[in-house]
Amino acid sequence: MTSIARSSLLRQLAAARSATQQNVIAKAARATAFHTTARRDILPPLPQRVDGTVNDPAPVPPTSPSHGSYHWTFDRLVAGSLIPLTVAPFAAGSLNPTLDALLCATILIHSHTGFQNIIVDYVPAYRMPRARKLFIWGLNAATAVVGLALYEFETSDVGITEAVKRIWTA
Template structure:
């Protein structure tokens, strides 16, 4: 193929007018179209570049909240670090302390899992883009955590508990 043939095909494709809404409609991925048919609300329209206002506007400072700042991050890290000795404690503690240590292990695991999944929802389903879908996932997470907590409660009171199950699996 000659240089002239290549340049003529490129220039002719650049000179074509935009195909308009039909091309845009057919370029939308099928899962998004299917989501609309299932009644899932569309994404909230974002400003170009995600910028609200102009570059000369002052940044809005959010009101301080202890649960959403450095205290929250510190609490998450303390929970994560606290799980390390708690995973070993049921196996080295006295049999009389085992139910109490086991329940603290279960509660700490639930809180740690809740914080981790909450971070995933906040990162990957942001409220500014998804709106009510974000809220629905947060409520679903809360309901799942409560159901899991009830399941752990029943497992601890009516069966051998988490540490007993881990000890059985370790010996098997």
């Protein structure tokens, strides 16, 4: 009802004002799309180097049966064997130390190969050879420590399946 009472001049002025505000808002939105944050590098770039010339072919790495499809197949077999090894002690109702040791070894191998794949994928040897070697040695040391801890837990305590059973029924 109030819009009818306004004069046409007031209506035209209000329309021009809202169009100007919308134009300013649109320009500000376009400008802020590119200027919202400052560009900051989280880490400095790694050292760059060029081996050879532009016309040299890319080096082809030597083939190895421990990498590629054989490695992937081994990882899938280990991961698939974890399912029956986890279910078998609880389904059979008996706690067998041999089965428990096999489960611990499979978990350890599965974890080691998984972390090794992460290191191979995300720490390239051609850019960071020392860091990659450090990560691989750290992984080997951690695997040895966890293997020793699992061995101690199996021999001097209740074992992994009994511990899981106790936690599950607690």
